Every structure is written in C-alpha cells, then in structure tokens.
Amino acid sequence: MILTVTLNTALDITYGVKALRPHASHRVTEVTERPGGKGLNVARVLAALGHETAVTGFAGGPTGEQVRAGLRGTERVRDALVPVAGPTRRTIAVVDATTGDTTQLNEPGPLITPAEWAAFQESYERLLRSASAVALCGSLPPGVPVGAYATLVRAARAVSVPVLLDTSGEPLRRGIAARPDIVKPNADELAELTGSHEPLGAMKDARRRGAHSVVASLGAEGLVALTPEGEWRAPAPDRLSGNPTGAGDSAVAGLLSAWVEKLPWPDRLARAVALSAATVVAPVAGEFDRATYEDLLAKAEVRERAEAG
Amino acid sequence: MILTVTLNTALDITYGVKALRPHASHRVTEVTERPGGKGLNVARVLAALGHETAVTGFAGGPTGEQVRAGLRGTERVRDALVPVAGPTRRTIAVVDATTGDTTQLNEPGPLITPAEWAAFQESYERLLRSASAVALCGSLPPGVPVGAYATLVRAARAVSVPVLLDTSGEPLRRGIAARPDIVKPNADELAELTGSHEPLGAMKDARRRGAHSVVASLGAEGLVALTPEGEWRAPAPDRLSGNPTGAGDSAVAGLLSAWVEKLPWPDRLARAVALSAATVVAPVAGEFDRATYEDLLAKAEVRERAEAG
Numbered sequence: 001m002i003l004t005v006t007l008n009t010a011l012d013i014t015y016g017v018k019a020l021r022p023h024a025s026h027r028v029t030e031v032t033e034r035p036g037g038k039g040l041n042v043a044r045v046l047a048a049l050g051h052e053t054a055v056t057g058f059a060g061g062p063t064g065e066q067v068r069a070g071l072r073g074t075e076r077v078r079d080a081l082v083p084v085a086g087p088t089r090r091t092i093a094v095v096d097a098t099t100g101d102t103t104q105l106n107e108p109g110p111l112i113t114p115a116e117w118a119a120f121q122e123s124y125e126r127l128l129r130s131a132s133a134v135a136l137c138g139s140l141p142p143g144v145p146v147g148a149y150a151t152l153v154r155a156a157r158a159v160s161v162p163v164l165l166d167t168s169g170e171p172l173r174r175g176i177a178a179r180p181d182i183v184k185p186n187a188d189e190l191a192e193l194t195g196s197h198e199p200l201g202a203m204k205d206a207r208r209r210g211a212h213s214v215v216a217s218l219g220a221e222g223l224v225a226l227t228p229e230g231e232w233r234a235p236a237p238d239r240l241s242g243n244p245t246g247a248g249d250s251a252v253a254g255l256l257s258a259w260v261e262k263l264p265w266p267d268r269l270a271r272a273v274a275l276s277a278a279t280v281v282a283p284v285a286g287e288f289d290r291a292t293y294e295d296l297l298a299k300a301e302v303r304e305r306a307e308a309g
Numbered sequence: 310m311i312l313t314v315t316l317n318t319a320l321d322i323t324y325g326v327k328a329l330r331p332h333a334s335h336r337v338t339e340v341t342e343r344p345g346g347k348g349l350n351v352a353r354v355l356a357a358l359g360h361e362t363a364v365t366g367f368a369g370g371p372t373g374e375q376v377r378a379g380l381r382g383t384e385r386v387r388d389a390l391v392p393v394a395g396p397t398r399r400t401i402a403v404v405d406a407t408t409g410d411t412t413q414l415n416e417p418g419p420l421i422t423p424a425e426w427a428a429f430q431e432s433y434e435r436l437l438r439s440a441s442a443v444a445l446c447g448s449l450p451p452g453v454p455v456g457a458y459a460t461l462v463r464a465a466r467a468v469s470v471p472v473l474l475d476t477s478g479e480p481l482r483r484g485i486a487a488r489p490d491i492v493k494p495n496a497d498e499l500a501e502l503t504g505s506h507e508p509l510g511a512m513k514d515a516r517r518r519g520a521h522s523v524v525a526s527l528g529a530e531g532l533v534a535l536t537p538e539g540e541w542r543a544p545a546p547d548r549l550s551g552n553p554t555g556a557g558d559s560a561v562a563g564l565l566s567a568w569v570e571k572l573p574w575p576d577r578l579a580r581a582v583a584l585s586a587a588t589v590v591a592p593v594a595g596e597f598d599r600a601t602y603e604d605l606l607a608k609a610e611v612r613e614r615a616e617a618g
Contacts, residue, residue, distance in 0.1 A: 015414055022329050022405070025413040062375045069371075092401065094414065096331070104334040105324055105403065 001078070002046050002256060003131040003161075005124065005152065006039030006057035008109045008141040009081065010091045011066050014285065019098040029097070034286070035070040036091060038137035038166060041246045041286050045253035045275060047076035048288070051260070054078040054127055058120065058141065060110050061087030080127055082120045086110025089141075093245075093285075109141035117144055125155055132260045133162045135252055136180075140171055149175030162259060165211075166252050168192065176210045182259075183211040184252055187218055199224070215255060215272070217248060223269050223276075224305070231305030234269035237277045237296055246286030250279040270300035310387070311355050311565060312440040312470075313348035314433065314461065315366035317418045317450040318390065319400045320375050321345030323594065328407040338406070343595070344379040345400060347446035347475060350555045350595050354562035354584065356385035357597070360569070363387040363436055367429065367450065369419050370396030389436055391429045395419025398450075402554075402594075418450035426453055434464055441569045442471045444561055445489075449480055458484030471568060474520075475561050477501065485519045491568075492520040493561055496527055508533070524564060524581070526557060532578050532585075533614070540614030543578040546586045546605055555595030559588040579609035 016030035043053040059067055059081040067088055071079045089107035096103070112120075128134065134156050136149050145151075149171050156163035157179065165172065165180040168189040176183055176193070183206060185193065190202035193209075203214045203226050213227035222236035254272030263271075278293035279286065325339035352362040368376050368390040376397055380388045398416035405412070421429075437443065443465050445458050454460075458480050465472035466488065474481065474489040477498040485492055485502070492515060494502065499511035502518075512523045512535050522536035531545035563581030572580075587602035588595065 015416075017414070020331050020412075022331065022412050023408075023410040026415065028414055028416045031416050062371055062378070066371045092414075099332075101332040103329075103331050105326070105337055105401075106335065107324075107337045107340050 001052045001054050001130055001132065002043075002260060003054050003056065003080075003127050003134040004039035004043045004046070005134065005136045006037035006055060006138055007112075007120075007144055007148065008089065008139050009035065009037040009040060009057045009059055009064070009067055010089050010107075010109075011063045011070075012036030012091050012093070012286075014093045014095060016095050016097060018096075020094055020096045020103055033066070033070075035067040036286075038249050038252075039135060040067075040071070041249035042135050042137060042253045042256070043077050044074060044286070045250050045279075045288060046257055047074060048290075049253065049257050050076070051257055052076050052078075054080045054131075056080040056082065056120070056124060056127055058082055058084045058110065058112060058116065059088050060084035063090055064088035080123065082116070082123050084110055084112060084116045086112065086141075109139075110143075112141050112143035114143075117148075121151070121155070124152060128156055128159050128161050131156075131161050133164070133256050135164045135166065135256055136175070137166045137249070137252070139167065146170050147174040150178040153178035153180045164252060164256055166248070173209075176206060179210045179212065182213045182215055182255060184215045184217065184248070184255065186216065186248070190216060215251075215269070217251060217276070223251065223273050225265060225269055226305075227265055229265055232265055232269055232302050233305055234266075234273045234300060234302045236273060237299070240277055240280045242280040242282070243285050244280050247276045247279045249286070250275040250288055266302040269302045270297060274300055310361045310363050310439055310441065311352075311569060312363050312365065312389075312436050312443040313352045313355070314443065314445045315346035315348030315364060315447055316421075316429075316453055316457065317398065317448045318344065318346040318349060318366045318368055318373070318376055319398050319415075319418075320372045320379075321400050321402070321595075323402045323404060325404050325406060327405075329403055329405045329412055342375070342379075344376040345595075347558050347561075348444060349376075349380070350558035351444050351446060351562045351565070352386050353383060353595070354559050354588075354597060355566055356383060357599075358562065358566050359385070360566055361385050361387075363389045363440075365389040365391065365429070365433060365436055367391055367393045367419065367421060367425065368397050369393035372399055373397035389432065391425070391432050393419055393421060393425045395421070395450075418448075419452075421450050421452035423452075426457075430460070430464070433461060437465055437468050437470050440470050442473070442565050444473045444475065444565055445484070446475045446558070446561070448476065455479050456483040459487040462487035462489045473561060473565055475557070482518075485515060488519045488521065491522045491524055491564060493524045493526065493557070493564065495525065495557070499525060524560075524578070526560060526585070532560065532582050534574060534578055535614075536574055538574055541574055541578055541611050542614055543575075543582045543609060543611045545582060546608070549586055549589045551589040551591065552594050553589050556585045556588045558595070559584040559597055575611040578611045579606060583609050
C-alpha cells in the first residue's frame with residue numbers, strides 16, 4: 001500500500017458563475033464538489049493506476065464527514081483519516097464563464113490540538129508498517145508544529161519507507177533537513193527555499209540541505225531531476241491547454257508509483273510528465289485522461305542532463 | 310405557535326478576506342455560518358421576542374443536516390423541515406476587509422420532486438392546525454410550482470390562519486391573487502409587481518390585486534401601511550449605520566408578533582421599524598440589538614397617513 005498524508009484535507013467546491021463582479025450578488029449556475037487536498041489527489045491517481053492506497057491526515061465537522069463520504073466511493077483508496085474536533089476546510093473555486101478565469105477562496109482549516117497531533121503520529125507510525133512508500137503533501141493546518149514534516153520524514157526513514165515531500169515555505173525548509181528521498185518543488189518554491197532564482201543552482205542547494213533527490217517542475221521546461229543516480233530532464237509535451245489543477249499531484253503519483261514498481265529514474269520521470277499533462281487536458285479538474293496519458297507515455301523523451309546541455 | 314415557511318432554506322456562510330480580487334487566490338481569515346433563508350431569520354427574531362415558532366420548508370443533503378443542527382440550539386424554534394433528496398443550498402457572503410463591501414454567491418437550491426412538494430403540503434396543512442399565524446418567505450427552489458405561494462395562502466385562509474407573504478417576482482404576483490392578509494414588498498418589488506415606480510400608487514394596486522394589507526419598506530422613509538383599518542407611516546430612525554442583512558425579516562417578525570398579540574396597526578408598525586433598525590446596528594448579521602430595539606420602540610412615532618400628508 002502507498003500512504004499519502006494530507007494534514008489539511010479539504011472539500012473542494014467549484015462554482016460556475018456568468019461573470020464575477022466584486023460587491024455584486026451572483027446566482028451560482030453550477031456546483032460541483034469533491035474531496036481535496038494534495039495527498040487525496042495523489043491517492044486517487046495512484047488508485048487509478050492500480051495501486052492500493054491509504055489516505056491519512058485530519059477530518060472534522062460536517063465538512064470532514066463530506067470528505068469521508070466522498071472517499072467511500074473510490075476503489076483502492078482506504079480512508080485512514082484521523083478524526084478531529086475542528087471543522088475540515090472548504091476551498092471554493094469560482095469559475096467565470098465569460099473569461100474562464102478562476103477566483104479561489106481557501107478556508108484556513110481546523111485548529112489541531114496537541115492531543116490530536118499526537119494521535120495522528122501514532123496512527124501514522126502504525127500505517128507506515130504496511131506502506132511501500134509515503135507522500136507528505138500540502139500545507140499545515142493551524143496548530144500543527146511547523147516542523148511536522150521533519151518528524152514524519154524521520155519516522156518513515158526509521159522504518160526504511162521511501163518518503164516524498166511536496167510542500168512549501170517553512171514546512172519544506174524544516175522537512176528537507178530530515179533527509180527525505182524526494183522533494184518535488186516548483187520554481188517559486190525552490191526560490192523561496194534557497195533565495196536563488198536560478199533553478200538548477202537552487203536544486204543543487206536543495207540537495208545540500210538534505211534531499212536525496214530533487215525533482216522540480218519547471219513549467220514549460222518540464223521536469224528536471226537531480227538524483228544520486230544521475231541527472232535527467234523530461235520536457236513537457238507541446239501545446240497543452242486546459243486546467244492545471246492537480247497536475248503537480250499527478251506528477252507525484254507518477255514518481256511514487258514508478259518508484260515502488262522499481263522502475264529506473266527515466267521511467268519515473270516519463271510517467272510523471274505524461275500523467276501531469278494528461279491531467280491538464282482532462283475536463284474534470286484533478287482527473288487525468290487515460291488515452292492522453294498512454295499516448296504521451298509512449299512518446300516521452302527523457303534525456304540525461306549531460307546530453308541535454 | 311407562529312409558523313414560518315422557507316422553501317429555499319440555506320446555510321449562510323460569511324467569509325472575511327483582506328481584499329477580494331477576481332482571478333486571485335485568497336486566504337479566508339474568518340468563517341462564520343448559520344442556518345439561513347428569510348423564514349428562518351423571521352423565526353429566530355420571533356423566538357427572541359418570546360414566541361413559540363415552528364419552521365418548515367425543505368432540508369436535504371449534508372448542508373441540510375448542518376441547517377438542522379444549527380436550529381437544534383435555538384430555543385422556541387421547532388424544526389419542522391421536510392427532508393428532500395437534493396442538497397440544501399449554501400450562500401456565501403465574501404466581506405472585503407479593505408472596502409467593507411460584500412460579494413454574494415448563492416447556490417440555486419435542491420431540485421424538488423412533485424412527491425416532495427406533495428409531502429410538504431401535507432405537512433404544512435397539519436402544522437397550520439396549531440398555528441396562530443404563518444409567514445411565507447423568500448424564493449422558490451427549482452421544481453416547486455411558481456404558483457406555490459397561492460396554494461399555501463389559500464390553505465391558510467381556509468383554516469382562518471392569518472398569512473403574511475414576503476417574496477418577489479412571479480411567485481409574489483401569483484401569491485397576492487390568493488388574498489394574503491399582509492404582503493411586505495420593498496420599492497423594487499412593488500415596481501416589478503405593478504410596473505409603477507410611484508410607491509403609493511403601486512401599493513394601492515397591490516391591494517387591488519388581492520392583498521388585504523400592504524406594508525412597504527421604503528428605505529429611509531420607513532414603513533408605510535395601507536390596510537382595511539387605515540393608512541399609517543412609521544419613519545425610520547435617523548443615522549443608522551451597520552449591516553442591513555435581515556432587517557426586512559425582523560420587520561416581518563415585528564408585524565407578525567404584534568398581530569398575534571392583537572395589537573393595533575400603529576403598534577405593529579412601531580415594533581417592525583424598531584426591530585428592523587435594531588437589526589441594522591447589531592454586530593452579527595440578522596440578529597438584533599435588544600437595547601436599541603427597546604429604546605427605538607419607546608421613541609417610535611407612527612402617524613396616520615392623512616396627517617402625514
């Protein structure tokens with residue numbers, strides 16, 4: 001089983017409106033909702049690829065109940081969320097039908113008590129015993145210590161479970177020092193972590209800070225990987241238009257599934273870029289188009305960095 | 310017991326944001342939520358005035374459950390909502406901390422099936438047997454016939470229960486023809502109903518269309534009542550600043566509570582304007598400030614229209 005951790009789970013709500021105008025009243029023409037938070041997205045993609053998964057993190061209040069209800073219908077995704085008193089957050093994406101643009105409103109998430117954080121860690125350590133890999137994803141809800149990911153990385157490494165960290169800011173800075181197997185920052189997150197706006201230099205710095213491998217999504221350039229086994233670049237396919245929501249989570253699912261299948265780095269990266277691109281073109285945010293995925297996977301060209309120049 | 314009907318109940322959610330900018334991502338700094346829909350607001354104010362109330366309408370899905378949970382804590386408000394399969398709507402008010410302005414996003418509400426509408430009517434007729442008055446409030450959810458309020462007004466009049474109608478558009482046009490005891494439109498709703506932008510002429514027209522009494526809220530002018538017993542004007546108090554959300558619902562509660570207490574029209578209007586103003590100044594939207602209410606009630610001057618000129 002692959003374990004994904006989403007400390008700040010969410011109910012992702014999408015509203016369609018004709019045109020968003022501040023200070024006006026709007027009739028919402030379309031409402032869709034689904035369980036969200038990066039680790040839940042990763043688990044859904046892993047499950048679609050045929051991997052057994054378990055999702056953990058926190059769920060509380062009526063919104064937490066809706067998240068759990070939404071997970072019950074998903075094959076190969078086991079709900080291992082830890083109940084908390086505070087309410088799970090909602091995120092609202094308001095899509096303007098006129099411009100196609102999205103305005104995002106994110107609730108902060110529940111306040112986690114020290115006892116709830118302790119209960120989570122106990123449950124996490126139990127889940128690690130049957131995990132082949134673990135992904136630690138997304139922001140921290142209020143109350144969780146900023147060094148939380150460092151603690152969770154150490155616990156995974158103590159029992160030799162490969163661990164991927166996908167977060168930003170101070171939680172990334174602290175987490176990376178605990179030596180995760182993979183971190184997957186984008187250019188902005190790298191710059192925030194290292195102070196350098198030169199991605200390759202920043203990636204090298206991230207490895208010096210503790211990450212065994214750094215896989216960075218550099219927009220149109222695609223994925224770049226600096227690893228103990230070598231350096232690779234997997235260019236993004238051309239002419240993709242669509243909704244980028246969840247593309248990064250699909251890349252994480254690609255890396256992690258190929259890792260537990262013991263595929264070499266070039267195959268991991270090929271899967272990650274193909275899944276990511278197939279997510280952008282899928283009509284539903286966060287899902288991937290299987291035909292596009294298989295097509296792009298067959299065509300993916302991963303080059304060693306020395307060759308790529 | 311006073312019965313209030315809210316066919317399109319809601320969970321009213323308020324988000325505080327620093328500044329709302331279309332197409333940007335926002336961290337919501339404050340989240341508050343409470344059961345909403347005009348009839349539920351009316352019932353809460355009636356209950357605060359000491360009246361036993363029952364609320365009916367529809368509730369469905371997880372949001373309906375949250376509305377019901379929110380009602381459980383409210384003394385003297387009995388939950389008589391009828392369960393439906395579709396999900397109760399959410400309304401989201403995004404308050405911009407920089408400008409103080411509010412942007413409103415309203416979900417459409419559940420699709421009501423013919424069987425659910427029939428079940429509601431049966432329950433409504435049972436509730437009428439122990440009602441001293443009934444208020445029919447707000448918009449209709451999808452699936453409910455546009456003549457719904459006419460049907461509900463007739464059922465109330467058939468068992469001699471006084472009925473107040475507070476809605477707009479075609480549901481008001483149809484409902485008024487069934488001869489409700491009171492309608493409570495504002496200037497816009499009167500204009501839409503009658504085609505006349507001259508409020509007094511429009512009020513007379515509304516009476517000709519079937520309303521026994523018309524009580525119109527004319528903004529700064531206050532309340533004007535045309536009734537079989539006479540015509541009155543109750544000016545709004547000066548210099549009120551605050552949140553007008555729920556002020557109209559408080560006026561309905563004032564009219565209806567004074568009606569069942571058998572107070573004459575001037576006392577009904579005095580209570581309505583004082584409650585309405587005390588709602589505007591209250592810090593929480595839809596609640597009223599009791600000290601302000603009592604103060605304004607003592608000072609309220611209701612004049613006969615002949616004198617008022």
